[in-house]
Amino acid sequence: MTNSDTATNAPDPTDRRLYASWARDVLRYRDTDRQGHVNNAVFATFLESGRVAIFYDSERPLAPEGASFVIARLVLDFRAEVHWPGEVEIGSSVTRVGKSSMTLAQALFVGETCVATAETVLVLVDNATRKSRPFTEDMRERLSHLGHRLPGA
Template sequence: MNAPLPPNAEPCLEDFPFRVSDNVRFGDLDPNHHVNNAVYATYFETGRVALMKDRSYGLLPPGLGWMMVRLDMHFRAELRWPGQIELGLGVARLGRTSVTFDQVVFSDGRCVASAQAVTVLIDEKTRKPTPLTAEIVENLQPWLRRGIVVTEPGL
């Protein structure tokens, strides 16, 4: 198993092959006038969903779905409005039924938050975990995070 991105390591956006741009919204702010900590979960979700739910990437075969089972976030710097953010995502680990992603939020060239998210492939009828298909594993290859070795599960 690969270790999560260490909290003190400074991530490099180029290590995350899947990227989505977004805006900081005024409604994202808390009374301290910076982005509320809970909003980061939404930013990370935006990155994952943009990849996983886009059928053109081949990661959502009929009858299967993805369920979030874990999200570990690390807040690195304040983020304020107005502003634009760059969301980066890279596959960090492939399990038998799960995919672990390393994710980052960048603003003005600086990483303001990082996370590790674990999603499990489920059968939509039984709602039970199901093994990753060879097709899904193949279709995840372009999104492997640079700088780490991702081993494939036994299929």
């Protein structure tokens, strides 16, 4: 299989139907830069809002007591400028679950336009030892419901 074959079979990260979890964030005037658009650093904050919606539910947080998630890798592709005022929608899906890490696909939308896509690797870390900690079976079960939504994805 060639690289072009692999890319053809991969789900389109700009397709809204791909994402299992959704969050919203507001565009703030303070987020703008000298060029008059939302600063690129703020895009990472929007992605965080999407992750918080999944992992930090006050009723039933995903991380067990004494553990938290840390970002090990973030790849962010900018696709369009964003201008204030307005809001951004953040789509997130789990694409891989390992022993103590997971990969998320995320996308940012303003209206119908996908303005950014990202791949984020998160690791569950023990708060006391600062070492990785394996996922529990309950966590795996909950993460399985957050996978890509497209057939074959």
